[in-house]
Amino acid sequence: MAPRETLPQASSRLIDRAGVADALHTPAHTEEAWIDVIHRMDEVYADLVQNQQLLEDKNSELEEAQIFIDSVLASMTDVLVVCDLEGRVVRANKAAEAILGGGHRGLEGRALRSIFAPGSALGADALLARLLNDGHIADADAMLLSADGAAVPLSVNCATRFDHLGRLVGFVLIGRPTGELRRAFAALDQAHRKLTKTQAQLVSAEKMAALGQLVAGVAHELNNPISFVFGNLHALKRYAQKLNTFLAACDAARSLPEVREQAETLGIRRIMLDLNPLVDGTLEGATRVSEIVQDLRRFSSSQKEQWESFNLVRVVQTAADWVTKSARSKPQLVVMPTGALEVRSLQRAVHQIVVNLVQNAVDVLAGGRGGRIEIVCGIRDRLATVAVTDTGPGLRPEHLSRVFEPFFTTKPVGEGTGLGLYVSYNLAQELGGRIDVENVDGGGARFTLSFPAEGHEDG
Ligand SMILES: Nc1ncnc2c1ncn2[C@@H]1O[C@H](COP(=O)(O)OP(=O)(O)OP(=O)(O)O)[C@@H](O)[C@H]1O
Ligand SMILES: [Mg+2]
Known part of the structure; x- marks a missing residue:
């Protein structure tokens, strides 16, 4: 903005009123009139000084507003082009200049037609027609022609522009470059296909x-x-x-x-x-x-296997016999009680679980001499239990929570699959039950199978 000249200070002009009267050698009433005039002039100058101050304040406010608008436009990453009704560029921001070229304010006066790439889905004519019809355009795909001749894809929004009297004077175009987005989308699509x-x-x-x-x-x-x-x-x-x-x-x-x-x-x-x-x-x-x-x-x-009633003790005894009889080492086997305990469950699953538990007990006792496996069956509060206790070394504390994991084994490669307890646990769940593990005082481990003695909702 051009520097403004400051008005001369009123006080410097109104030097000495008495001196002026003397100099004029006028009669008294004329002198009074002069003094009145001088008063008025004084007031006018005072007003002038005040207005000048106001003007300066307004001017600096305007300058600030201009700087603010410029900085906002410059920091916008979206393209902004303001046009008049003839479709000529009135103003464009830095992002628009970066794509379309022309340097600072170099786009002003350029025809809108020249900024669209040939073959753009939205051209200048279609844009004007749609704007005059609807007053706005939302998320339309368009291609701008960059300074180096490449087509730059944009997602475009347009709206009409009015002056302070409400007259239509042009329109504003805002475009978001979608090239990056498209590339990212293509990469995402490819990643998705791969996935x-x-x-x-x-x-x-x-x-x-x-x-x-x-x-x-x-x-x-x-x-x-x-x-x-x-x-x-x-x-x-x-x-x-x-x-x-x-x-x-x-x-x-x-x-x-x-x-x-x-x-x-x-x-x-x-x-x-x-x-x-x-x-x-x-x-x-x-x-x-x-x-x-x-x-x-x-x-x-x-x-599915049938739910049936059977004598739990007999099934446990048979299962334990199977294992111990075919074992090379012969640990002492005790099954309690000797009488019958009737339960309703999946017989084969119970059998298989006991086989696996006793097999593990036999395995840990195999290295040492003798050893004892004690199996206690019971029914309490409609819950059947089979507790298999051995006199082996027991489990390492860090293994207690891992023994039911599939393929967890401490046996040498080729000797254990680590599936016995995993399969058993799943079978126990089929019965509506579970298996608990603990170390017993004096060494040895105890695995306790518990399940509903009278079947559960499935059976
Ligand atoms: N009575 C037990 N005393 C000490 N450790 C046991 C006992 N029973 C199981 N374990 C531990 O739990 C691990 C997992 O047992 P699981 O029956 O699932 O597999 P495995 O016996 O190793 O292999 P597989 O059953 O195929 O022979 C065993 O390797 C062992 O370390
Ligand atoms: Mg096993």
């Missing part, structure tokens, strides 16, 4: 893992009855050899005492006593194998 693909791969990997887990679980379940059957068959083979030897001896024998002596030496009576339980046990093992296979079939047809 979907990876997810699909993960799902199939997950399926494979679940299948692997199932196979490992089945292998784990089959292991006990099969080794039980194997053990029995080896015993039967040994018995068959002894019986053959005995028969040959009978053929060759000349007297009954001789036959008796042979029978005694070969332990034929004990063999005969053991034959039936051996065959029964083998049959039971084979039945269990076939049940597991049936379970698998049922699993694949997603049918």
Whole structure:
């Protein structure tokens, strides 16, 4: 703004009123008139000084407002172009100049048509037509022609502009560059596609893992009855050899005492006593194998095991026998009570859990001599419990919370799958129950299975 000249100070002009009167050598009444005039002049000058002050204040306010508007326009990242009714640029901000070129205020006077790129979805003519029709344009896609000839995509908003008398004088265009956004969107889209693909791969990997887990679980379940059957068959083979030897001896024998002596030496009576339980046990093992296979079939047809009433003590005893009989080390096994305890539950699941718990107990006792496994069954407040306690080393405190995790094992590679307790816990949940673990005083671990003795809502 041009510097303004300051008005001469009124006080410097009104030097000395008496002096003026003297100098004029006028009569008294004329002198009074002069003094009046001088008073008036004095007042006019005072007004002038005040107005000048006001003007200066207003001017500096205007300057500040101008600086403020300029700074706002300059800091806008969106493009702002103000046009008159003929479609000529009246004002543009820095962001517009940066894209369209032309330097500071270089865009002023330029035709709006020249700032749109050829092929822009919204051109100058369409923009004017739509504006005159609707008074505004919201979020329209447009392309501006940059100084280097490239098309710059924008999301454009336009509104008409009026002067202080309310007359339409032009319009304002605001555009947000969408190039970055589009690139980001394209990158996001690509990332999303990648993610979907990876997810699909993960799902199939997950399926494979679940299948692997199932196979490992089945292998784990089959292991006990099969080794039980194997053990029995080896015993039967040994018995068959002894019986053959005995028969040959009978053929060759000349007297009954001789036959008796042979029978005694070969332990034929004990063999005969053991034959039936051996065959029964083998049959039971084979039945269990076939049940597991049936379970698998049922699993694949997603049918569920039947809830049934059974004697808990008998099922626990059979399951524990299976494990201990096929074990190389023979820990002492005690199952309490000896009488029957009727429950309603999933028999095979209970059996499998006890097999797994006793197997673990046998495993930890295998290294040492002897050892004892005590199983206490009970029913209290409609809750059936089976507590398996061993005299092994117990669990390390940091392992107590981890033993039910799938694949958690402290056994050497190739010896344990770490699935026994995981499978057991899931089975316990199927019963509507749980398994708790604790270390007992004097060493050893106790795993307690508890489940509703009278079935739960499913059964
Ligand atoms: N009675 C127990 N005493 C001490 N540690 C135990 C006992 N039972 C289980 N554990 C610990 O819990 C771990 C997990 O047991 P789990 O039955 O799930 O798998 P595993 O026995 O290691 O393998 P698998 O069951 O396939 O033979 C065991 O490796 C062992 O460290
Ligand atoms: Mg185990």
